[in-house]
Amino acid sequence: MRRKIPSTIALAVFEAAARQGSFARAANEVCLTESAVSRQIATLETYLGVKLFTRVRKQVILNDAGRLYLKNIARNLSDIEAHTAALMTHKGVGGVLELAVIPTFANRWLLPRLRDFRARHPDIILNLSERPLPFSFDETNFDAALNFDHPSWTNVVKVDLFDEELVPIVSPRYFDTLRLNAPADLTRFPLLHKSTRPEAWKHWFEITGVSDFTPVPGMHFELYGMVIEAARAGLGAGLVPKVYVQDEVERNDLVVPFDLPLKHEKRYCLVYPERKKDSELVQVFRNWVVSIEAEFVVGVK
Template structure:
């Protein structure tokens, strides 16, 4: 009985949608235009939410509406809840395809350069599965974000999640042929005479490589910084400096001659790529199908290769 009473105390979805739109625009007029309602209708819906909560969510300041402290806090929670309801509805509709759906967070360059080109093989085996992609560079809270799984690079640490190692990586310095010629890069120590391109989530990469060559790491973190490996690779192609990258992510540029490895002094990364997902989602059919395919794909990819 108590649960029923709690449910009855919730504002309607229509009223919450009106409140969220008004809070986002800080305008009842713009909210009405978005929702195809009259301004009066939006005002009544917001008033109904305020009455039900017993709180003032908006106040008028100099002929405009602003959120109260309570309204601002509530708006964020309502926006997130409505987004999750929308996603849940879309996901439920996707089950009409009989294969289920997988909401997957991927690393941008790994996703575009390694994973996505291989996906036709997965969809041939599992045509009813739908995969929704989003990019995340750093670990996150599965419960808050709502993803079913993620591709993670780093250590085998993700509290509350199951992890499967996919592959390691070999790191090499790369540069455009023009930069190599212009700076006459002949000896390993010559690396210290050119700009070192930095990847934001791998701040230790140059330091580890330089140390492995017996070189000073004083300049290891100096140089232009980029958020993604694809940007680092493109900057290297443009001749902006030397990049230190996983070799498998720049194979296309190496084959095309847009990049070269001036010094064949590779090092193996201390970390690895993992498939990560919450324990409670392990048995979902779409996730299980993707996991089994991905592990097999990575096993074939790395067979006989030194990482």
């Protein structure tokens, strides 16, 4: 069946005109005349059966339909451009792997190890995009994801990595950590929270035997990376995945006063759609992640 896809030239011209807010500026960007840009837009509108711009005197203004269409196609055009550039650069050798990641996990665990992946597989380009929650691969162009295990992952292959372990952190620069003799001593600190894990501190105190206390009011943050930076700045005590703060602890920027982790809250995993199980690129990345994870687990024991 023939695909209902308009001319890519018309799409590129539309994207430029919508982004620039002007046919004249778009013409300069795509190296066409203004009248040629106008014709391409008119051809696209005829194909779609929808007006994308409102003409007001000599001005053109993107309308609601145009804004929606721009939002939906802009990323796809960027993906086509990136894949084309990668293919031209590598002459068909290797490939491009699109990976969805949890932002802080990517920054704190994955990125510091990617030099090893590039050294082993220089012909593979790995593109990372932020996706903190599970999603449907059928609605994206992702090849795989590094995320948490969750029942909403369907029609996927899951490769378990390691459990999340939350530990308390404080800054030795702002607090006298030598006076922290028991977990209950942390109840005197402002407690820094991750917004989506508001009960984490309560659970941690429970497993350490502290059940009756009135917490000092503390700040809430969307990302663990923010909690870590707030702890470094002396704003209180954070409760964060141990894997995220190894470097800071080694540099003594942060201290784990009690290495009593809150375990099994979540499990990190690599997931990819079942249709990708025979993909050579996905299998190369899978094998690398599993090998790196094994080295990491041994290293933190």
